[in-house]
Amino acid sequence: MTSGAMLPGRLTTRPSGRPEGAAAVVIGGGLAGTTAALALADAGLRVTLVEARPRLGGLVFSFRRDSAAGELTVDNGQHVYLRCCTAYGTHLGRIGADGLVPLQDRMDVPVLDADGMRLGRLRRTALPVPLHLARSLALYPHLSPAERAGVVRATLALKGLDPADPALDGVDFGSWLRRHGQSPRAVEALWDLVGIATLNATAGDASLGLAAKVFKTGLLSAPGAADIGWSRVPLGAVHDTLAGTALRKAGVRISLRTRAGAVSRADGSWQVAVENGPHGRETLTADTVVLAVPQREAHALLPDGALPAKDRLLDIGTAPILNLHVVYDRKVLRRPFFAAVGSPVQWVFDRTDASGLAGGGQYLAVSQSAAQEEIDHPVATLRARYLPELERLLPAARGARIRDFFVTRERTATFAPAPGVGRLRPAARTQAPGLFLAGAWTATGWPATMESAVRSGTAAAREALTELGFPQGQLPQEAA
Numbered sequence: 001m002t003s004g005a006m007l008p009g010r011l012t013t014r015p016s017g018r019p020e021g022a023a024a025v026v027i028g029g030g031l032a033g034t035t036a037a038l039a040l041a042d043a044g045l046r047v048t049l050v051e052a053r054p055r056l057g058g059l060v061f062s063f064r065r066d067s068a069a070g071e072l073t074v075d076n077g078q079h080v081y082l083r084c085c086t087a088y089g090t091h092l093g094r095i096g097a098d099g100l101v102p103l104q105d106r107m108d109v110p111v112l113d114a115d116g117m118r119l120g121r122l123r124r125t126a127l128p129v130p131l132h133l134a135r136s137l138a139l140y141p142h143l144s145p146a147e148r149a150g151v152v153r154a155t156l157a158l159k160g161l162d163p164a165d166p167a168l169d170g171v172d173f174g175s176w177l178r179r180h181g182q183s184p185r186a187v188e189a190l191w192d193l194v195g196i197a198t199l200n201a202t203a204g205d206a207s208l209g210l211a212a213k214v215f216k217t218g219l220l221s222a223p224g225a226a227d228i229g230w231s232r233v234p235l236g237a238v239h240d241t242l243a244g245t246a247l248r249k250a251g252v253r254i255s256l257r258t259r260a261g262a263v264s265r266a267d268g269s270w271q272v273a274v275e276n277g278p279h280g281r282e283t284l285t286a287d288t289v290v291l292a293v294p295q296r297e298a299h300a301l302l303p304d305g306a307l308p309a310k311d312r313l314l315d316i317g318t319a320p321i322l323n324l325h326v327v328y329d330r331k332v333l334r335r336p337f338f339a340a341v342g343s344p345v346q347w348v349f350d351r352t353d354a355s356g357l358a359g360g361g362q363y364l365a366v367s368q369s370a371a372q373e374e375i376d377h378p379v380a381t382l383r384a385r386y387l388p389e390l391e392r393l394l395p396a397a398r399g400a401r402i403r404d405f406f407v408t409r410e411r412t413a414t415f416a417p418a419p420g421v422g423r424l425r426p427a428a429r430t431q432a433p434g435l436f437l438a439g440a441w442t443a444t445g446w447p448a449t450m451e452s453a454v455r456s457g458t459a460a461a462r463e464a465l466t467e468l469g470f471p472q473g474q475l476p477q478e479a480a
């Protein structure tokens with residue numbers, strides 16, 4: 001079926017000078033798109049959100065699995081955030097998810113060394129920065145006293161860096177750490193422990209600018225900045241169900257299973273050609289379009305001339321994340337999560353309650369970032385490698401029966417935070433009036449996180465509303 005323009009896209013101007021009745025189409029229902037759509041609808045625009053998949057949330061989603069262990073609700077991958085992710089925190093409040101994704105009272109990360117079976121804690125105190133970590137570092141058993149002193153010196157050097165300095169973008173973090181006296185052990189047991197999970201790259205593969213952003217913001221901006229939060233319910237309950245409810249309440253028309261195929265300009269409006277299986281094709285007309293899709297899709301949809309060097313988007317690489325899901329017949333882990341060193345295992349989370357596991361036992365999700373080497377390994381190979389590792393780390397797992405083992409693979413989980421990526425990331429505003437970009441991969445200054453996605457959605461909405469003539473005071477607030 002082909003229908004004509006659905007949205008008249010007529011602008012009228014109030015005596016206040018604020019236009020109302022403008023129509024916006026947001027393409028992509030991930031966190032960037034849902035944030036942008038909410039902000040535009042809150043400002044009074046008539047918003048249509050089109051999403052190719054049958055659900056909202058993009059890379060943050062859950063699915064049902066009928067398994068040997070019964071029916072489970074599974075997240076595609078463990079997602080955590082930090083207290084310094086203020087935009088994401090605000091977004092959770094806006095969609096009514098307060099309390100479902102709580103933060104620790106105080107950062108406390110158990111770090112288990114598989115070789116010596118020693119438990120360390122990265123735990124902050126209430127002291128001001130940087131003393132809040134001093135005690136924890138002084139007692140951290142996975143580094144020698146000399147390595148700990150070296151970490152302090154490197155941290156002070158990091159403090160002096162400006163993450164937005166373009167010169168840092170071209171340098172890799174690993175070389176910088178080496179130049180600042182960090183041993184391979186210090187890189188493994190501290191810098192990469194945090195960096196791989198937040199950047200989705202090892203230090204050697206990460207831009208110094210992005211690494212400086214992560215470590216300065218997380219560890220040096222405020223004592224509580226690195227307090228960790230994660231969802232106690234399935235991700236889909238937050239970023240699909242609750243986000244959908246908030247969008248509908250705000251008046252957003254949501255079109256799921258609807259793929260945008262082309263964006264073009266005609267008769268002073270934007271035309272978005274969309275295809276929705278059973279309903280066929282239609283063309284949406286809008287004053288404002290936000291492309292909140294991954295960089296490759298954005299490249300395909302952007303009309304010529306909208307970006308000065310559109311092909312540079314194709315140079316932004318991607319990086320995979322692998323999650324191994326293990327259901328034991330008994331409780332093998334007492335803590336909600338831990339990180340490991342001296343083992344291929346990176347971070348392990350207890351997902352028992354959120355998954356709805358019935359019949360006893362415990363469900364652990366093993367989250368493996370920067371998983372280029374293993375992302376395509378067969379399940380049997382991963383099982384043979386990781387189950388013994390978990391037994392090494394968790395003595396209680398040694399006699400346990402495995403009720404279920406499965407794998408989720410996200411091959412393009414994030415953009416690759418490689419040196420030089422900063423100059424490839426475009427801002428929200430394009431050269432085409434009324435056409436804006438959003439997505440974790442755009443120029444937010446943050447690595448590919450939920451925080452970056454939400455910030456990008458807000459930035460795109462701010463730019464769009466500014467262009468439509470909304471006064472500064474009525475724009476969505478940027479996060480601090």
Ligand SMILES: Cc1cc2nc3c(=O)[nH]c(=O)nc-3n(C[C@H](O)[C@H](O)[C@H](O)COP(=O)(O)OP(=O)(O)OC[C@H]3O[C@@H](n4cnc5c(N)ncnc54)[C@H](O)[C@@H]3O)c2cc1C
Nearest residue numbers: 028030031032052058059077079080260413439440449450
């Ligand atoms: C396994 C995994 C673990 C992660 N862990 C963390 C973590 O712990 N903490 C953290 O902060 N971040 C984490 N991330 C990263 C985070 O999930 C992403 O950075 C963020 O969700 C990206 O949001 P987005 O809206 O920019 O993009 P996406 O989520 O990719 O959304 C883009 C949407 O556009 C849709 N789309 C594409 N093309 C079209 C089209 N032509 N028409 C219509 N719709 C289209 C897609 O279907 C998709 O829904 C993780 C990611 C993965 C995969």
